[in-house]
Amino acid sequence: MTTPQLIRPAAIHPDHLLEPCWAEVTAITTEIKGVSTYWFKFADRVIQSTYTFLPGQFNMVYIPGFGEAAISISSDPIDHATLGHTIRFAGNVTHAVSRLKVGDVLGLRGPFGTSWPMKELEGKDIFIACGGIGLPPLRPAIYHIIRNREKYGKVTVLYGARVPDDLMYTDEYEAWRKAGIDIEVTVDRGDANWSGRVGVVPMWFYQFRMDPHKTAILTCGPEIMIRFVIYEALARRIPVDNIFVSLERNMKCGQGSCGHCQLGPYFICKDGPVFRFDALQPFFNVEEF
């Protein structure tokens, strides 16, 4: 558990907690094959003007007739004009999202869950290790760091994708580097034009010097990647309370009621998705828990 969200979410009906608030698709950015960023604006002006979120939080995205899916917010937290969700078309809801066009209307509820502890991380070196669709929930944190660059030490993003064509947000890397963030990428399989790293994220840890006394690890991605990132972090004596993990589970409510996202005593939707690793440690190696 990191920073619990005590403020009432803006996009939620005060009495009917499961009713969506309507939003319009204002733009669609194709990121890679099968992943696009959808930009939304709430139909209700009060919600649109009061909606805020913290890096790492998510919304329940609702397509009438198909259902809801929990999708993390990938846009800049201080940009109130529009709200971005980078969505991989994977299940029935997200495939329905893939058929939306600019101007179409869909439902949103949120924001829900805990956030990356940006305040606590001030003064620290930050090492972000993420894979595949694990980068979007961290992009708001990257934007926050860029905006408050002087408050953080060395900041490194180690990002892995399956193939070079699956690397997301590539047109932003230059700006991130200029802002003082070291962005390093790796792919599972290269192609004819690839001259960069080949291999999974955890295996490149050895190339980075981390001061265990002042480095915090933020990680999100496939569970197997998270597991080995944590092994690597622990092997480098990074304390458990300086490792932060964002997890994913099936969710129906986003508010700790429906039961689906339980992990031991936690409801990932309200006690997570961002956890400090010491909270997860007892269950970390239990298969299928």
Added chain:
Amino acid sequence: MSNNQRPEIGSTISIQKSTFDTILIHLREAGYQTLGPRVKNDTLVYEHIETLDQLPQGYITEQDAGRFRLVHTGHNRYFDIIPGAQSWKQFLFPPRVDLFALQKKGKNWEMLTPPQDKLSYAFIGVRACEMAAIQIQDKAFLREDFNDPVYRARRQKVFILAVNCLHPAGTCFCASMETGPRVKEGFDISITELDDVFLLTIGSELARDILADIPFELASAFLLNNAERGIEHASQDMGRSLNTDDLPEMILNNLDNPYWQEIAKRCLSCTNCTQVCPTCFCWDTLDQMNLSGSETHRERVWDSCFNPGYSYQAGGNTRPTISSRYRQWLSHKMGTWKQQYGTFGCVGCGRCITWCPAEIDLTREISALRKETQK
């Protein structure tokens, strides 16, 4: 000494059984739908009742792992049965409820919210374990940060006439879970049924109103003593028992024990235990759309951690095996529930034992797991 004053809260009175129908009439006059246990299709269901003689007088239930039989012994008591598969959960947390309907208007959707529930229920014959289960569900549905509107609308209006159990069934273990057989709190009226009279303990102002004009006597020491002995005897007469001393730690420290696989060989993952459980609160949502795509309505339905799709997501299924699903269920009930809500998620009603087609008995499984850990 019979009197027509209204009894005080906290007092225990005795009434003639023949006057009980008047209580039911008063409840209906006050706008309540009176619900109680009835015999139907050789089992017990909770349904609308008008009069006392619709209750299962003369019946007992024989219960064991995977076995439920309603037996007519001809005794003269109305509340001597131990309930069947149904619990009061179905009224407060309905198995199926409409959340909203949507109609497409151009690009937008028009939301039609169902009207606020107008129903007021009077539950007649809530067992101590069931009372505890309602209070456990209160903790899940009436949180500060998630106050479920459907549950709240029904729960706040419910009238609870609870019953102290005198004759537990073969799968009962409320004494081990410390939820019964005596109803401790949360009731409007609690009843102890003696051969000749009902003893009523008054729990609320509302109960005083409902009992207005019903002739009563303050309960004598003899009657109170009789009731006391009956409840004491019941607590010694449980069909099952469970040692909870080392819970939840014993379970949470043994999530990797191979014994979970042993249980999985018998468990069918049929979800029966979660459907009959009075505390299980998991739900799913369903969208039902018409063929043209112009209308949809969204429902909330009971779900179960034994459903393979329960933890399915695009990245894979978190709990693809039966052993992982049984472990989730038991380690939640008897383990992590305590961390979430401060109590066990089990009240010792025994339904999951009785209604398991594979005769899996959590009291035995926990003992067996404990033995495995001591090897």
